[in-house]
Amino acid sequence: MAETTSGSDFASGMGAPKGVFTRASSGLVRQVGSGDVLFYGWGQITLGFIIFTIAAWQFYPGASMELAVVLALVGGLAMGVVYAFLTTIYPRSGGEYVFLSRAIHPLVGFVASLSFAFWEIFYSGIVAAFLSIFGLSPLFGTLGLQLHNSGLSSVGTWFGQAQGIFISGAVVIVVISLLIHRGLGRYFRIQRWGMWVVAGSLVLTVVVLALSASGVFSFKHNFDALAGAGAYAKVVADGIKAGAVYHSGFNLTSTIEFMIWPAFSIWFAVASVSFSGEVKNVQRGQLLGISGAMITMGIASILLMFFSRAAFGNQFLIGAPAVPAAHFPVPLPPYINSFAGIAGGNPILTVLMSLWVIGTMVFDIGATLIYGNRAILAWSLDGLVPERFGRVSERFHSPTWAIGAAAVVALVWLGLYAFTSLLAILSGFMGLALTFMLVCVGGILFPYLKRRVFDASPIAFKLGRLPLVTVLGVVGLIFTGYVFYRLFLDSAFGSNKPFPIWMAFGVVVLAAIWLYGARAYRKSRGVDIDSRFKEIPIE
């Protein structure tokens, strides 16, 4: 809510917006502190994804990772502000569904909503696999090397294999689901403390990388000490043999193409829940949370990328992931968290530096499961899924069936990822990009299709003669549209395999069938679900 200027101390005590009178029994709350909003936005961004982002750098010769982050930020901020603006107008209406239904068409709203929820639940399972592959496996592998403990190295290897991926991921999904079932308050209290640990671990990692870059620590020396003399140079040489390209010059095209990797992590700040309340002030709330989170996490990404390159060397960083596991001199996943542990040269540092990767992955699983079961709950209220999915536990007041359904679906995806080759890292990004594009289109059209609402709203800003939300929607659509287009072309993403493409468009078709099917079924029982969100004309 806004600063108060005019008005008595009483009114200012009530948090009245500037230039407006309120009364004692206003029921108004003061604005949320900026720090709280930012902290909340950070929780939506999975910085841990930078592990495979940097590992994918090898496929984009000449790309500047840091500039790619900046590009992703530009597109993300434009799209994020569109989200912030639209959820300022419809804060409690469940996200994309209502504002897209009203701005464009109910089918568009439901497609966007179902698509986003589907892929969020999908990533509950996939990120559970990431936790093992990119978090636990490097941790134990590095510890095994540093402590000369083959048992720990074997554990690290196990976490990187199908069984380890599935079992550890399943445990995390089940534990988080049970925690959520016992009450979101408890889960979020744990997460809040956990995020301080994550922040500390991240700062420590950046410090170790910076010290390695400056020569205080020597990654090359430590790596050779653990893997054998000359191992570092051999990895670089083997990388070339495996097809890695060490490009000495800057390539803008590669940089732009690489943008999708940091975008995959940063853009999800938009998934935050709205809480702007009755005092409409778009300068705070969602805007600061989404934008601030993207910018600060973007800066963190750039720091990690820059110091990783300086600490480990560009050629090693590109070559290591290209070398087949069987030819890598040590049983270690070739990721920056593994290498940071080696650079630090101390097992305790290794553990502490792993916490941000593990923590952000765990919190992302929680965030996606919560999003998924909230969506299922909302659909049950709308009559789009059986009523039982809206039932809440008498004891914990949480939606048992919705939580269970989201967990089961997540486990299925986890199993598919672990035991088959149907899915790759960014398989779901196509579906998510489609939702982002629809929201950008919604932002572009909203001022024209809902002129009366727009003119009276707190987002009625103009850039010249054009509504600002329209301009930002165009910018966002360019970036999200480009990402969507690239997903069809780039094999490194994994989204252009037949199965992910079928899934992305299949979800759209499924949404249409589901909506019209549910509508027909309910109508046969005398219930008109179209009336759920149909706007009453003002006479």
Next chain:
Amino acid sequence: MRLYFCSDIHASEACWRKFLATPKFYEADVIIVGGDITGKFVVPIIQQASGAWTAQFMGIERKVRNQTELGVLKRQIADAGQYGFETSPDEYAHYSADQTRVDELFKRLALERVAEWMQLADERLRGTGVRCLVSGANDDFFEVDALLAQSDLVEDPNCRVLDLDGGLQLMGMGYGNPTPWPCPRDIPEEELAARIFEVSAGLSNPERAIMSLHVPPYDSTLDIAPRLDEQLRMVMNAGGPEMIPVGSTAVRDALLSFQPLLSLHGHIHESKGIRKMGKSIAVNPGSEYAEGILDGVLVDIDPRRLTLHTQLVSG
């Protein structure tokens, strides 16, 4: 019988007009507003020396140059549940320095709007056969009750029992349990319990009763609101605002004791939902009045079989 219920429209002109259209739009026989019909903001529209007007509305400074634009701005303010007030810079300064004058202004503007609403209801609903029930709740001045009583068609169920068709009855209670703000009809839980039981004693058969209790039952998931600190700021956790139950234990006890057919609630705008409380169905349709969205619930009741079907709607 089809019943339409909404609550907490807080002076939104758009929501009131939509409410009066619900008999036609939803084919409802009985339409109910469960209280909190007065607004929270007065927007000074200050006439400048140039003849133009300026106002801070929805966080944006609005400038209007002529009567047509002024009319549009006033309608936008009214639709959002706020009260536009044309004034001069000097008068604005006087009001700004004196909360007592602001409170008097508030009351005047709020009661004027309620009176206009009653007139409009009488015009729109005359001859339709639709029953229209509107009551004041914890946020509303007591003077609102007299204005509701002046309407030919609007009935006020607050603190009484009304007979409906099919042998059903409806009782209303607009008082609420204590909130962090000094609302006119906030009372202690013990007093609220006594009032509910006193009015409910007039029900001939609670199983055939509908209870319109403004505050939802405590810890029912219909009463979840952000936790506030001492400065009335939302307490945040990693997942957003920390949400806690803030409903009434008196209401909860009454529902579990009487087990009416249906209970209808408002008060907590964020907590829309439908919940079983023993054999009773309890509903809170939520509120998005500031966005001009009329959140409500449609209830189809079979008075013979005592079955009902509920559907949340957002108009």
